[in-house]
Amino acid sequence: MYSEKVMDHFKNPRNVGEIENASGVGTVGNAKCGDIMRIFLDIDEDGIIQDVKFKTFGCGAAVATSSMATELVKGKTIQEALQVTNKAVMEALDGLPPVKVHCSLLAEEAIHAALWDYAEKNGIQIEGLEKPKNDISEEEEEEDY
Amino acid sequence: MKKMIYLDNAATTRTAPEVVETMLPYFSEFYGNASTVYEFGQKSKEAISKARETIAGAIGAKENEIYFTGGGSESDNWALKATAEAYKSKGRHIITSKIEHHAILHTCEWLEQNGFEVTYLDVDEFGVVKLEELKKAIRPDTILISIMFANNEIGTIEPVAEIGKIAKEHGILFHTDAVQAFGQVPIQVDELNIDMLSASAHKLNGPKGVGLLYIRKGIKIRSFVHGGAQERKRRAGTENVPGIVGFGKAVELALASMQERTQKECELRDYLMERVLREIPFTRVNGDRTNRLPNNVNLCFQFVEGESLLIMLDMKGICGSSGSACTSGSLDPSHVLLAIGLPHEIAHGSLRLTLGSDTTREDMDTVVEAMKEIVTQLREMSPLYEDYMKKNF
Numbered sequence: 001m002y003s004e005k006v007m008d009h010f011k012n013p014r015n016v017g018e019i020e021n022a023s024g025v026g027t028v029g030n031a032k033c034g035d036i037m038r039i040f041l042d043i044d045e046d047g048i049i050q051d052v053k054f055k056t057f058g059c060g061a062a063v064a065t066s067s068m069a070t071e072l073v074k075g076k077t078i079q080e081a082l083q084v085t086n087k088a089v090m091e092a093l094d095g096l097p098p099v100k101v102h103c104s105l106l107a108e109e110a111i112h113a114a115l116w117d118y119a120e121k122n123g124i125q126i127e128g129l130e131k132p133k134n135d136i137s138e139e140e141e142e143e144d145y
Numbered sequence: 146m147k148k149m150i151y152l153d154n155a156a157t158t159r160t161a162p163e164v165v166e167t168m169l170p171y172f173s174e175f176y177g178n179a180s181t182v183y184e185f186g187q188k189s190k191e192a193i194s195k196a197r198e199t200i201a202g203a204i205g206a207k208e209n210e211i212y213f214t215g216g217g218s219e220s221d222n223w224a225l226k227a228t229a230e231a232y233k234s235k236g237r238h239i240i241t242s243k244i245e246h247h248a249i250l251h252t253c254e255w256l257e258q259n260g261f262e263v264t265y266l267d268v269d270e271f272g273v274v275k276l277e278e279l280k281k282a283i284r285p286d287t288i289l290i291s292i293m294f295a296n297n298e299i300g301t302i303e304p305v306a307e308i309g310k311i312a313k314e315h316g317i318l319f320h321t322d323a324v325q326a327f328g329q330v331p332i333q334v335d336e337l338n339i340d341m342l343s344a345s346a347h348k349l350n351g352p353k354g355v356g357l358l359y360i361r362k363g364i365k366i367r368s369f370v371h372g373g374a375q376e377r378k379r380r381a382g383t384e385n386v387p388g389i390v391g392f393g394k395a396v397e398l399a400l401a402s403m404q405e406r407t408q409k410e411c412e413l414r415d416y417l418m419e420r421v422l423r424e425i426p427f428t429r430v431n432g433d434r435t436n437r438l439p440n441n442v443n444l445c446f447q448f449v450e451g452e453s454l455l456i457m458l459d460m461k462g463i464c465g466s467s468g469s470a471c472t473s474g475s476l477d478p479s480h481v482l483l484a485i486g487l488p489h490e491i492a493h494g495s496l497r498l499t500l501g502s503d504t505t506r507e508d509m510d511t512v513v514e515a516m517k518e519i520v521t522q523l524r525e526m527s528p529l530y531e532d533y534m535k536k537n538f
Binding site for chain 2: 018036056062063
């Protein structure tokens, strides 16, 4: 079902964990549909992503895309990180089964959410970055029960 | 290759070697069509009769009440659609439950699109159909009650005797999907007032592709597959002779071993559930603790997603299944887990392990150790676990 690369990133996920006092943290997804991704970014004064960590609740594809996404943005500038699309993550993983494509969207959104958080904390605007829509909130969680 | 621990016997079972042996002559040696006149074809006919006799005896039915089909799903489809067709002049209302197999639920949805009304009964937190609700749901135009004998996901055994009694009192037909229960618990159709019953061979160490529908004498439902005069003109198509022979043998074996086998399975099942609950925090058992199929264990591990759990178990040679969305092919977790009241995020972390006759205590120990390791690893990676721990500790 999964490519060897996906299995590799699932079995040995890169950059799992958290960053204390991270420059930006983004959480996207929803426990209801079974996927939550949280990405921590450590960004230096020059706008370079020095370190990145993630935590994910989700299926094999969700874990692998989180892992790959962190690899793709590490050491990059903010503008370069914005270019890491779900397509790029998928290609780097040698593809995903069709039903799992939404997982790769989540990885892109998680990076955007972390960058948005960074921008807000620093009172800056990042060109080309829109407010992430998938941020989970407590109210949304409770709504349907 | 490391030893495989197969714990998905509710999905399918290994065809028993004795069953295969019994089937083999009916492929290349006695391959005659049972509908023919010559002696050679009669060999096939006799073999079918023998299997039918064994199976009828197993559930206390008459031989001419057993109809072989292509499997459990076909039997369910036939029972519901043909009953609806045959009894629509009496009424167009059917009662079922929210936790049925999709072979029932999707057939009911189809019937709803074709002018029938269906009531889907709620179940309690253990997955047991509420009898009071059943009584309230009955209307003058109710023609059929279809409630499963035991649930395929959480193993809960339904109060079939009570349901049969209620159905009989109201003059309503009662069908039960016994695909998971047949061979695991004793079933007597007369005692339980069952009018129709679906079963499948491959769930009890028989071959795939053969099932049956028991239809009580006097019920006038018609053929679902049109064609030749096979199965007393009620199910056309040249009989799957090797399959039927294998089904018969599997039932014979299952019946003979039932008491001993299920007692052993119950012990292992309870041992596994107790160890997991004791040794892995934030874990729950789904379904009724005692009133459940002897081979069914269904657990939820909070903060963990089911598919990840399955892949990691598979890496250790352990086969199980999950009710998480990612394994169901939709965005929603199992309808059964939602029906017993689990919130989505907990239902996503479910794991079903179904034991077989060859499961050992050592297997259970290996599985517990594997799960401890895997669940810890996945929780360390889980933002839900992180949030919970920060909030509470």
